[in-house]
Amino acid sequence: MQWETVIGLEIHAQLATKSKIFSGASTAYGAEPNTQACAVDLGLPGTLPVLNEQAVRFAVKFGLAIGAHIAPYSVFARKNYFYPDLPKGYQTSQFDKPIVGLGQLDIDVDGETKTIGVTRAHLEEDAGKSLHEDYHGMTGIDLNRAGTPLLEIVSEPDMRSAAEAVAYVKKLHTLVQYLDICDGNMQEGSFRCDVNVSVRPVGQEEFGTRAEIKNLNSFRFIEKAVAHEVERQIDVIESGGKVVQETRLYDANKDETRSMRSKEEANDYRYFPCPDLLPVEITSELLDEMRDSLPELPATKKQRFQQQYGLNEYDSEVLTTQRAMADYYEDSVNFSDGEAKLVANWVMGELSAGLNQNNVEIVNSPVSAERLGGLVKRIADKTISGKIAKQVLELMWNSNDFADAIIEREGLKQISDTGELEKMIDQLMAENTAQVEQYRAGKTKMMGFFVGQLMKQTQGKANPQELNKLLQSKLKE
Amino acid sequence: MYNKSLKELSASLRNKDVSSAELSQYFLDRIKYFDGELNSVITSNEEAALLAAQQADKLIASGDSGLLTGIPLLHKDIFCTQGLRTSCGSKMLDNFIAPYTATAVSKLEQAGAVMLGKTNMDEFAMGSSNETSFYGGVKNPWNLDTVPGGSSGGSAAAVAARLAPIASGTDTGGSIRQPAAFCGVTGIKPTYGRVSRYGMIAFASSLDQGGAMAKSAEDAAIMLQAMSGFDEKDSTSVDRPVDDLLANLGDSIKGLTVGLPKEFFTDDLDDDIREKIEEAVDTIKLAGANIKEISLPNINLSVPAYYVVAPAECSANLSRFDGVRFGHRCESPKDLEDLYKRSRGEGFGDEVKRRVMIGAYVLSAGYYDAYYKKAQQVRRLIQQDFVEAFKEVDVIASATAPSVAFTSGEKKGDPVSMYLSDIFTIGVNLAGLPGMSVPCGFVDNKPVGMQLIGNYFEEARLLNVAHQYQQLTDWHLAVPAGYEQEV
Numbered sequence: 001m002q003w004e005t006v007i008g009l010e011i012h013a014q015l016a017t018k019s020k021i022f023s024g025a026s027t028a029y030g031a032e033p034n035t036q037a038c039a040v041d042l043g044l045p046g047t048l049p050v051l052n053e054q055a056v057r058f059a060v061k062f063g064l065a066i067g068a069h070i071a072p073y074s075v076f077a078r079k080n081y082f083y084p085d086l087p088k089g090y091q092t093s094q095f096d097k098p099i100v101g102l103g104q105l106d107i108d109v110d111g112e113t114k115t116i117g118v119t120r121a122h123l124e125e126d127a128g129k130s131l132h133e134d135y136h137g138m139t140g141i142d143l144n145r146a147g148t149p150l151l152e153i154v155s156e157p158d159m160r161s162a163a164e165a166v167a168y169v170k171k172l173h174t175l176v177q178y179l180d181i182c183d184g185n186m187q188e189g190s191f192r193c194d195v196n197v198s199v200r201p202v203g204q205e206e207f208g209t210r211a212e213i214k215n216l217n218s219f220r221f222i223e224k225a226v227a228h229e230v231e232r233q234i235d236v237i238e239s240g241g242k243v244v245q246e247t248r249l250y251d252a253n254k255d256e257t258r259s260m261r262s263k264e265e266a267n268d269y270r271y272f273p274c275p276d277l278l279p280v281e282i283t284s285e286l287l288d289e290m291r292d293s294l295p296e297l298p299a300t301k302k303q304r305f306q307q308q309y310g311l312n313e314y315d316s317e318v319l320t321t322q323r324a325m326a327d328y329y330e331d332s333v334n335f336s337d338g339e340a341k342l343v344a345n346w347v348m349g350e351l352s353a354g355l356n357q358n359n360v361e362i363v364n365s366p367v368s369a370e371r372l373g374g375l376v377k378r379i380a381d382k383t384i385s386g387k388i389a390k391q392v393l394e395l396m397w398n399s400n401d402f403a404d405a406i407i408e409r410e411g412l413k414q415i416s417d418t419g420e421l422e423k424m425i426d427q428l429m430a431e432n433t434a435q436v437e438q439y440r441a442g443k444t445k446m447m448g449f450f451v452g453q454l455m456k457q458t459q460g461k462a463n464p465q466e467l468n469k470l471l472q473s474k475l476k477e
Numbered sequence: 478m479y480n481k482s483l484k485e486l487s488a489s490l491r492n493k494d495v496s497s498a499e500l501s502q503y504f505l506d507r508i509k510y511f512d513g514e515l516n517s518v519i520t521s522n523e524e525a526a527l528l529a530a531q532q533a534d535k536l537i538a539s540g541d542s543g544l545l546t547g548i549p550l551l552h553k554d555i556f557c558t559q560g561l562r563t564s565c566g567s568k569m570l571d572n573f574i575a576p577y578t579a580t581a582v583s584k585l586e587q588a589g590a591v592m593l594g595k596t597n598m599d600e601f602a603m604g605s606s607n608e609t610s611f612y613g614g615v616k617n618p619w620n621l622d623t624v625p626g627g628s629s630g631g632s633a634a635a636v637a638a639r640l641a642p643i644a645s646g647t648d649t650g651g652s653i654r655q656p657a658a659f660c661g662v663t664g665i666k667p668t669y670g671r672v673s674r675y676g677m678i679a680f681a682s683s684l685d686q687g688g689a690m691a692k693s694a695e696d697a698a699i700m701l702q703a704m705s706g707f708d709e710k711d712s713t714s715v716d717r718p719v720d721d722l723l724a725n726l727g728d729s730i731k732g733l734t735v736g737l738p739k740e741f742f743t744d745d746l747d748d749d750i751r752e753k754i755e756e757a758v759d760t761i762k763l764a765g766a767n768i769k770e771i772s773l774p775n776i777n778l779s780v781p782a783y784y785v786v787a788p789a790e791c792s793a794n795l796s797r798f799d800g801v802r803f804g805h806r807c808e809s810p811k812d813l814e815d816l817y818k819r820s821r822g823e824g825f826g827d828e829v830k831r832r833v834m835i836g837a838y839v840l841s842a843g844y845y846d847a848y849y850k851k852a853q854q855v856r857r858l859i860q861q862d863f864v865e866a867f868k869e870v871d872v873i874a875s876a877t878a879p880s881v882a883f884t885s886g887e888k889k890g891d892p893v894s895m896y897l898s899d900i901f902t903i904g905v906n907l908a909g910l911p912g913m914s915v916p917c918g919f920v921d922n923k924p925v926g927m928q929l930i931g932n933y934f935e936e937a938r939l940l941n942v943a944h945q946y947q948q949l950t951d952w953h954l955a956v957p958a959g960y961e962q963e964v
Contacts (some may be wrong), residue, residue: 039576039577042802042803043797043802044575044576044577044797044802044803045557045563045565045570045573045575045678045679045797045798045803046556046557046563046575046577046579046675046676046677046678046679047577047675047676048674048675048710048711048712049712050709050710050711050712051712078793080792080793080796080837080840082796082799082817084799084801084813087797087801087802088793088796088797089793089795089796089797089799090793090796141801141802268841268842270792270793270837270840270841270842270845271840272789272793272840272845272849275681275682275683275713275790276679276682276712276713277712277713278712278713
């Protein structure tokens with residue numbers, strides 16, 4: 001039988017607010033346990049939540065970016081369950097009245113564009129963390145993360161393969177960073193994924209029973225977990241069994257998913273509107289303000305890069321995946337006086353390689369866009385060759401000097417003066433008459449010898465095109 | 478001294494007839510002398526109080542003082558007080574010392590009031606007799622065999638016995654007004670959102686409201702004035718200026734229309750009490766007010782609606798008491814579930830458990846629509862009834878409670894009968910309106926309270942009517958036998 005995979009995703013994006021969603025405590029990552037949890041975060045009796053307006057603005061921004069309906073009136077609800085790292089015994093979330101309604105996102109897989117529906121996105125608080133190591137058999141609780149604002153983004157079950165799921169997650173990952181609402185750091189848990197997977201016979205309209213795989217924190221794990229889960233479900237069905245609705249965990253070490261809890265054990269969360277918080281009202285003024293604040297979105301930027309800079313699709317995709325990279329690129333192009341294609345090569349090539357090697361983000365690039373642009377300008381006007389430019393870039397990496405200063409100081413300027421080159425060629429030919437004879441006798445390979453000698457003499461600064469042209473004509477005489 | 482009004486006490490302080498330190502010591506001595514029997518104060522703040530009183534005396538000496546500077550008071554033990562235990566009447570919080578102070582308490586502190594201690598209350602404010610307190614019941618100073626009402630029974634009994642000039646209370650379904658009625662004191666619960674709930678341990682968040690308990694409407698006005706106001710730490714507090722509650726106390730109530738809801742004068746009401754209320758209404762009429770019968774057609778649904786909404790909210794509000802971070806934790810739990818079950822099982826009393834279970838039930842899948850949602854719909858109907866009524870009348874009057882203080886233990890085993898003692902007060906909380914109770918006579922030597930209900934944010938008008946009534950009567954000045962003596 002032919003099987004079709006159906007995938008829906010829930011993504012938790014940690015909003016990049018300075019303070020928590022209902023308290024003034026800091027959201028910075030990595031502090032000593034429980035140093036960033038105030039009385040509200042601890043759920044001490046008598047404390048009350050006060051909504052962080054920045055979180056609301058971020059949610060609205062996201063909604064606008066996916067063309068979603070923004071609810072003029074949304075409501076926080078309490079999701080009740082007991083867990084030691086959930087201080088109040090309920091999570092303040094949104095239930096039947098989320099802030100962001102139906103929207104959509106386009107993904108590209110194998111050259112095809114597909115539209116994925118986003119069912120909703122709602123605001124909620126994160127829980128703390130339970131620490132099971134190093135506490136002499138007891139469990140430690142760190143509430144630094146408790147109350148960190150999350151935007152939970154729920155997709156429609158529109159994806160049909162692991163590749164589509166990954167493409168969707170990548171698109172969202174790019175988008176939230178573009179919007180500056182989430183740092184996208186998957187290792188630190190700022191961007192987490194739950195994947196709902198089911199299979200059904202091709203042609204069947206009804207969905208199969210789904211399993212939810214929780215907390216996938218890398219694109220690769222999503223791909224592998226989905227692939228594994230699809231295989232498992234098909235195996236179960238084909239061997240006469242039934243898929244049960246349950247929550248599963250992906251074990252990256254063993255590359256398998258295993259059952260965490262089944263639906264029968266699932267909690268009844270007893271949602272009800274939170275009486276401590278007023279409904280969130282979104283005014284048309286706020287909507288307008290947020291709309292005006294939207295940056296150019298990745299898809300638009302990619303198209304513009306193709307048109308404005310004449311880049312191919314691949315290059316414009318790579319350059320626009322990160323907003324910081326796109327900004328760097330455009331700045332560099334400006335400083336290079338419009339060498340769009342050449343700058344693209346250098347940003348995607350030498351610069352990215354250097355950044356990757358040193359594990360540095362482009363925003364912290366040791367070579368600024370201005371300096372890279374200046375370097376490319378000198379390649380374009382033939383002051384230096386591409387090969388010399390690599391040396392210059394290396395020198396720039398460890399200093400604050402501009403390309404021009406380095407070229408000047410190191411005397412790296414290309415020799416294009418035909419008179420000077422001719423003099424050097426004449427001298428070389430006079431000193432190597434035997435090789436000249438050999439060349440003239442038809443051993444054209446000797447050309448390499450002359451080029452090599454001259455480059456050595458000029459320390460690579462001879463303009464290669466000029467040099468070739470002159471050598472050829474002289475040797476033929 | 479003990480029967481002096483706040484204005485008189487304040488004048489004595491300013492004239493240096495007495496210092497705040499002396500005044501505080503005077504009431505602390507009364508507490509020591511009388512409260513062994515009453516059990517109205519469960520935590521004394523003596524040392525800190527005397528220091529605060531000395532500070533107040535300095536302020537008074539410098540001429541920089543207000544009406545409350547140096548005035549001793551008591552706080553219901555539901556208000557968090559930094560450094561001083563806040564138990565909420567529960568074993569669960571017997572060891573709890575909050576690292577912050579409730580906004581209402583801070584405001585009174587800033588006004589110069591001196592906290593003598595914390596008053597007993599029904600556990601987590603759940604009760605109408607003060608019998609659910611972990612610290613034992615409070616006795617009603619008018620008759621030691623009877624209850625003081627609840628849940629602010631400690632504050633009511635303390636003010637009645639003149640152990641403090643004023644005390645704070647909270648009112649979720651009548652918890653200021655009913656004990657005020659039972660103890661013969663004046664109590665006001667303002668409009669929902671007028672007094673900040675920050676630092677006030679939540680029972681039912683959409684109904685809870687702090688307020689003032691005092692000997693007279695004038696004293697209650699002075700206290701409420703200081704407690705009220707917007708607080709950015711409470712999203713449900715209302716950002717609107719506080720009226721001057723004292724400015725219009727002396728105004729005539731001539732021409733004012735007072736509504737009597739016919740649903741509040743049925744057989745549920747004891748005949749003796751009805752008589753007292755009718756007398757009080759006649760007095761108000763004599764003062765020039767018009768009396769008009771009105772109807773609140775859905776008000777009879779308020780008790781059932783309340784006993785869905787309030788437990789639902791409390792079931793979530795009390796989830797934080799899990800033995801993990803603060804409060805009671807059971808001895809050597811064997812696993813997480815054991816920790817939860819025993820910590821909560823041991824820490825909470827029966828009434829709290831009953832309400833947490835009711836609340837969890839009405840919110841559970843399959844029952845939400847039939848109970849919680851329906852109750853919220855009923856709540857809107859009740860609110861609408863009041864809105865309609867206030868198109869015709871300025872103030873609504875009724876009995877505060879259907880009976881006078883009942884005997885201790887009488888209703889303890891019968892929760893529904895206990896719940897019905899709040900039958901006249903609960904609708905006011907569901908609608909979020911201001912309400913108060915004013916002493917209006919005695920039945921069998923037990924105080925009777927008249928409830929006055931005002932329109933939203935019309936505390937000033939309520940207090941005006943109450944004050945005018947108290948100009949014509951002296952029920953509020955009566956002191957229970959035995960407590961008139963100086964100690």
